[in-house]
Amino acid sequence: MNVQFKKGVLELCVLVLLDKQDRYGYELVQKISDQIEISEGSVYPLLRRLTNEEYFTTYLKESSEGPPRKYYKLTIKGRTYLHELIKEWQEFANGVNQLIKEGVNVD
Amino acid sequence: MTKEQFLKQLDSALSRLSTVERQDILQDYIEHFDIGLEEGKTEVQIAASLGSPNQIAKELLASYHLEKVETTASAGNIFRAVWAAIGLGFFNLVIVLGPFVALLGVFVAGWATGAAFICSPLLVLVNAVINPDTFLLFDVFISMALCGIGLFIAIGMYFATKALTRGFVRYLKFNVTLVKGGLKRD
Numbered sequence: 632m633n634v635q636f637k638k639g640v641l642e643l644c645v646l647v648l649l650d651k652q653d654r655y656g657y658e659l660v661q662k663i664s665d666q667i668e669i670s671e672g673s674v675y676p677l678l679r680r681l682t683n684e685e686y687f688t689t690y691l692k693e694s695s696e697g698p699p700r701k702y703y704k705l706t707i708k709g710r711t712y713l714h715e716l717i718k719e720w721q722e723f724a725n726g727v728n729q730l731i732k733e734g735v736n737v738d
Numbered sequence: 739m740t741k742e743q744f745l746k747q748l749d750s751a752l753s754r755l756s757t758v759e760r761q762d763i764l765q766d767y768i769e770h771f772d773i774g775l776e777e778g779k780t781e782v783q784i785a786a787s788l789g790s791p792n793q794i795a796k797e798l799l800a801s802y803h804l805e806k807v808e809t810t811a812s813a814g815n816i817f818r819a820v821w822a823a824i825g826l827g828f829f830n831l832v833i834v835l836g837p838f839v840a841l842l843g844v845f846v847a848g849w850a851t852g853a854a855f856i857c858s859p860l861l862v863l864v865n866a867v868i869n870p871d872t873f874l875l876f877d878v879f880i881s882m883a884l885c886g887i888g889l890f891i892a893i894g895m896y897f898a899t900k901a902l903t904r905g906f907v908r909y910l911k912f913n914v915t916l917v918k919g920g921l922k923r924d
Binding site for chain 1: 765794
């Protein structure tokens with residue numbers, strides 16, 4: 632898939648995953664790469680950017696195994712942005728699906 | 739690629755960032771490797787799915803520069819930008835003006851020599867009119883020879899000017915890319 636397109640979608644994926652619970656970076660990467668083929672390293676630059684834009688806050692939490700992990704927490708600003716993105720995505724997806732449906736049905 | 743190789747490559751690709759920022763970024767990847775290793779993956783596997791460190795660095799640097807321009811127009815930042823521009827000016831003064839003056843010197847000297855040689859028979863004639871008693875036939879022949887040499891010099895200078903101008907323009911373009919955020923390297 633187109634790289635730029637994927638990047639935009641990746642932003643949405645990360646925000647969605649943080650909507651219900653805080654997660655650490657590795658967890659986010661795994662959740663996304665289970666569903667979509669991505670180069671995993673590019674998730675961290677995205678997380679940094681979104682943190683700088685104040686969509687997330689971060690905190691360190693001890694883990695039962697190994698060193699503490701950096702958790703990402705959605706801010707109110709982030710949540711508002713997420714809802715905008717979801718709306719945009721659904722409109723976009725509906726539009727494309729409609730085109731596919733028409734395109735495939737008409738022979 | 740091992741964990742160490744990956745981190746080293748990323749570190750050197752991010753050398754433009756401050757040490758604190760770089761450490762912070764590397765820490766994310768160290769954490770990623772550590773958790774992956776706990777889950778029984780090998781360093782090579784983890785590095786492979788992370789992708790190229792240079793690509794990651796590019797993404798990080800791009801957003802870092804954008805941020806700087808967009809968010810912080812503090813006095814310190816503006817001062818730094820102005821200072822950088824002045825520094826650039828000094829740099830260019832030496833790097834661009836130096837060769838430019840040297841080239842200009844070559845052009846002027848070459849064309850002046852050519853023109854003087856070509857005009858020499860005329861000058862001999864003028865001399866003969868003004869001071870008829872110093873007139874020598876030898877001067878006439880020498881001046882005609884010089885005129886021929888002068889024509890060759892002029893033709894040579896014509897091509898040299900064209901070639902050197904083109905070369906200098908290319909050099910200027912190179913200089914501009916050099917000044918604009920460094921040369922591209924992967």
